[in-house]
Amino acid sequence: MLTAKGAATRQRIIEAAAAEIRERGVTATKLEDVCQRSATGKSQLFHYFPEGKEQLLLAVAQLEAGRVIEDQQPHLGQLTSWTAWQRWRDVVVERYRRQGVHCPMGVLITELGRHTPAAQALTGQLVEQWQRQVQAGIEAMQGNNQVGPGVDPARTAAAMIAAIQGGVTILMSTGSADHLEAALDLCLDYLRASGQST
């Protein structure tokens, strides 16, 4: 079915593709480049991804989706105090600032995402999962009475995800993280303000 060596090769291919895509975008990434970078040939590539490029791209998207959440841990899972929120904010900003123009997930969402149902499902899941964790954080803060009861956790979490996504999109096209920071800070201010009157 799949030997250890085979699995390793498969993995190498995915990671090479991911790297290539980060650097040059989906459309500019040629299968040949992927092969070269992973020290494989087309025969391997099509052996492990019989449906070709599309299938490979989806695997890459899966990999990147996992990373997006991972990279925010452990902060994202522990949003139970203002300092935790702040740290999380900083991690997110820093992560995307470092990545600059080359946000892998953004690239995939925008260049691949819309048109294929599988990719669409994947991004849907990612958004949902991300949002759920933010929501949990908000609810925890409500439990502490640090966030006001008038705040709708689900809706606010949705807004925060949108804010981040938009900030990243603008970062990708302008190179500046200002919008991302402003958007995140506004959301945090909103949460903090809601608790003031308690």
Next chain:
Amino acid sequence: MLTAKGAATRQRIIEAAAAEIRERGVTATKLEDVCQRSATGKSQLFHYFPEGKEQLLLAVAQLEAGRVIEDQQPHLGQLTSWTAWQRWRDVVVERYRRQGVHCPMGVLITELGRHTPAAQALTGQLVEQWQRQVQAGIEAMQGNNQVGPGVDPARTAAAMIAAIQGGVTILMSTGSADHLEAALDLCLDYLRASGQST
């Protein structure tokens, strides 16, 4: 130089390309499709856009950038009362909801924008212009004492643009406008709340 007939043809080509891109995305749009839709041939296309696809795409981006702002008028230019803000919000949500998956500017920003400097400049301008108008609205509201003096107009405007952008991106990949609405509403709540304590 350019006769009336020529200008009309040129325009037809741009609009055909814009339509094609809205429906299928940049990469899936072939020059031949554009020709067919505009009832022209490649010779015309290359006559009016000697640098080929890239140049055409840029022209399309310019067209769409203009529309983005236009479609929000007159509301965007008159953000001087809460009802105006609300109307603006509704127009934005409605516009993008109607467009669904097919946000032309989003497509261009994300699929074309990053890689070519000209397109990057264009999107930069668009963001800036858009943001400036929102900022003017916030400043007007501060003049009325309807928005608190603690609000930084430029930064808040930046956050709102990011929120919209993110909401639209998510709308493009999931088909749901929930995030866009939540993000906009959060921003408006933030503004309103800042005025409460005055």
Next chain:
DNA sequence: ATGAAAATGGACCCGCAAGTACAGAAAAAA
């Protein structure tokens, strides 16, 4: 009217990158 410039039609070229075929090497199973 007439010559120049602009506009158009349609056939053609050509390079590139996705995908294929097949044979040989390595590994696993027997």
Next chain:
DNA sequence: TTTTTTCTGTACTTGCGGGTCCATTTTCAT
């Protein structure tokens, strides 16, 4: 060992689509 399956290298095919050419028609200036 042998037999079978998985793995890998190489050389090839092929279709698509961006871009070119040139002949012809239309429009415009004078």
